[in-house]
Amino acid sequence: MAQTMITLVALLFLLFHLAWWLALIALVTPLPAFFFSTKYGWKGYRLTRHQSPERRLLSYFMLLMTTDAYNKEIQLFNLSDFLIARFWDLATKLYEQDKKLALRQYFTNFGWSNLSSIANSGIYLYVALQAIAGRITLGGLTLYTQTATQVGSNFRSLLNSISSTYQNALYVNLLFEFLAYQPTIKSPAIAEPFLYPEQSQGLSxxxxxxxxxxxxxxxxxxxxxxxxxxxxxxxxxxxxxxxxxxxxxxxxxxxxxxxxxxxxxxxxxxxxxxxxxxxxxxxxxxxxxxxxxxxxxxxxxxxxxxxxxxxxxxxxxxxxxxxxxxxxxxxxxxxxxxxxxxxxxxxxxxxxxxxxxxxxxxxxxxxxxxxxxxxxxxxxxxxxxxxxxxxxxxxxxxxxxxxxxxxxxxxxxxxxxxxxxxxxxxxxxxxxxxxxxxxxxxxxxxxxxxxxxxxxx
Ligand SMILES: Nc1ncnc2c1ncn2[C@@H]1O[C@H](COP(=O)(O)OP(=O)(O)OP(=O)(O)O)[C@@H](O)[C@H]1O
Ligand SMILES: [Mg+2]
The missing domain is CATH 3.40.50.300 (P-loop containing nucleotide triphosphate hydrolases)
Structure with a gap:
């Protein structure tokens, strides 16, 4: 991440040299994608948490239908259709919820990454026109287009790292929350020794x-x-x-x-x-x-x-x-x-x-x-x-x-x-x-x- 940042600063410096607003465009265009990817990361996390009791129920149906101990009763009471139907309903419901979120996330992402592509094309066009007008050399053309692209992609990858760190932190937090559970039944700090007489008849x-x-x-x-x-x-x-x-x-x-x-x-x-x-x-x-x-x-x-x-x-x-x-x-x-x-x-x-x-x-x-x-x-x-x-x-x-x-x-x-x-x-x-x-x-x-x-x- 540090390396990406150093490269980014150097590239930005170069880009500023040509036109400050180019640097601005390169920096601003990845921001909406970052915002929405973080937002959907949060939504995904919230959905997973919300669904967890139902996912447990789904695993329970699975256990009922695949464990030998339950088989006799399920066969004799003819429960297979009933269980499959309940499993199916629940699985479909969860699938629809996941699909809805995934599709919205995909289209939003698609829309905003297009913005980046359009901005990049604009930058290319501008630099090319500058070269045609003779304001920059051919070498300059290559330098500036490459710089602009790299600024964009470096900044995007920086934002992506931030976003995925944030999303991972959400789930890791869940683990920490779980680990923070303290058993209410504990041994005392200083325990009494368990004594019983040598010829003991048991303990009272x-x-x-x-x-x-x-x-x-x-x-x-x-x-x-x-x-x-x-x-x-x-x-x-x-x-x-x-x-x-x-x-x-x-x-x-x-x-x-x-x-x-x-x-x-x-x-x-x-x-x-x-x-x-x-x-x-x-x-x-x-x-x-x-x-x-x-x-x-x-x-x-x-x-x-x-x-x-x-x-x-x-x-x-x-x-x-x-x-x-x-x-x-x-x-x-x-x-x-x-x-x-x-x-x-x-x-x-x-x-x-x-x-x-x-x-x-x-x-x-x-x-x-x-x-x-x-x-x-x-x-x-x-x-x-x-x-x-x-x-x-x-x-x-x-x-x-x-x-x-x-x-x-x-x-x-x-x-x-x-x-x-x-x-x-x-x-x-x-x-x-x-x-x-x-x-x-x-x-x-x-x-x-x-x-x-x-x-x-
Ligand atoms: N984990 C639990 N959570 C809530 N209530 C419980 C729990 N375990 C038992 N109970 C309730 O406590 C009461 C006593 O249950 P317990 O298992 O001690 O009965 P028992 O005398 O052993 O009965 P049995 O002869 O059927 O084994 C019951 O009314 C039961 O519903
Ligand atoms: Mg009992």
Whole structure:
């Protein structure tokens, strides 16, 4: 750019020598093109920003129509025409918007660059006439025409650089805006060490008057948790029950600091979880959510991601698989632990697809990879068959040895194995106690239990 400017000044000096107004024309004519190109750059940027939610929707339709997991339902509900039509409408709308802008930009650009060409022709004509009139020599003619052309093109390229720098800056700004986002959930500046006794039976968990409402909802009418208080002693196995939407998963999200409570405190091992380093806290809790991920990777990786630093530790992976009972399935796979699960990346010989329950056992093994002091399982056996569930819970005591366990389940056959059961309703724990105690109480738990038992009679 500096070089262009120096050349430009030198050329301008030369041109001034012949006629100052020639220099002026050469400088003024590229200005409208510059102005409009910058303006359209801004408009393009604004359009891209404005369209981004719709472009995301477009990608979502694409994902729906091209991902195997959605294929069954789309075929059976006959959704392909519906989805294609919506995709098509949206794509056409975005295309029309882009086309409109591109055409306007093109014609404006075309019009104003013609102005430059006309001005250049005028300059040529003037210089030629000067030569004919004998006011300048033939050498002068070449010099001046070349100078005038170069002044124009140098100035244009200078303006173009400014314009494209400006346009790039708009998009870079977007990146900076994104990078400036600060996570609201952070580790404290000085973290408390995560301490647990050598012969630990796990760690205690305490909720003190915890209230939480999801962002954008009214805490008065739509609070998910209202002043929830309870203590889980180290080594206890607690089952959490409650109807759909009662707030069970939310409670786990708060425990793992995916959200912070609006009010109240959560303590692990007697210390507020906000005082622990975030990463360390999460390392010490083994969680499998009900919407766990099925990774399109090998069996080993699918289990190993439960404790990423030990992913190569074959013994640990096999051990975890044994605990969830998935080892029996893996042994029958063509490449054992190296078989790729899912069909996205490998062909039929090198990959396999699992059933829903088999995937769940893989996810369960992932939780057992961790020697975490707290184990949280959100509907860990919902997809398991009766025998598999029975087997998992036969070993459950051994599996959760030296750990505090919290499991969420709608199956009362599972729930009754817990030391204590918490019943969550309307954002509050309304009952707690052992299966026997709650049955004797004869309230909500007993009612739900009877309801399920009746269905089997
Ligand atoms: N990310 C979210 N944003 C807004 N509201 C949410 C969000 N996640 C859950 N909710 C709402 O919070 C309430 C509690 O949800 P939660 O997932 O904790 O229920 P749950 O007890 O685990 O139910 P289920 O038995 O169906 O798994 C529900 O009413 C739900 O609509
Ligand atoms: Mg849930």
């Amino acid at each position: 968990i305490e909720f003190r008057n915890v209230s939480f409402t999801y962002p954008g909802k009214d805490p008065k009418t739509h609070a998910t948790l209202r002043q929830v208080s309870f203590t889980i002693h180290a080594g206890e196995a607690i089952a959490l029950v409650g109807h759909n939407g009662a707030g069970k998963t939310t409670l786990v999200k708060l425990l793992t600091r995916l959200y912070d409570p609006d009010e109240g405190d959560i303590l692990i091992g007697g210390k507020n979880i906000k005082d622990y380093d975030l990463k360390t806290l999460r390392q010490h809790i083994g969680v499998i959510f009900q919407d766990y991920v099925n990774y399109q990777m090998t069996v080993r990786e699918n289990i190993g991601v439960g404790r990423i630093e030990e992913i190569e530790n074959d013994e640990l992976v096999r051990n975890a698989a044994g605990k969830s009972g998935v080892n029996m399935i893996i042994e029958k796979l063509p490449q054992g632990y190296d078989t790729t699960l899912g069909r996205w990346f490998k062909d039929v010989r090198e990959s396999t697809q699992l059933s829903g329950g088999e995937w769940q056992k893989i996810a369960l093994a992932r939780a057992f990879m961790r020697e975490a002091h707290i184990l949280v399982l959100d509907e860990p056996t919902s997809a398991l068959d009766a025998r598999a569930e029975y087997e998992v819970f036969q070993h459950f005591r051994a599996l959760i040895q030296k750990r505090t366990a919290l499991f969420i389940s709608h199956r009362f056959s599972t729930v009754r194995l817990a030391d204590r059961i918490f019943v969550l309703e309307h954002g509050r724990i309304i009952e707690s106690g052992s299966h026997k105690e709650l049955m004797a109480l004869g309230e909500r738990y007993a009612e739900l239990f009877q309801l399920q038992a009746q269905a089997y009679q």
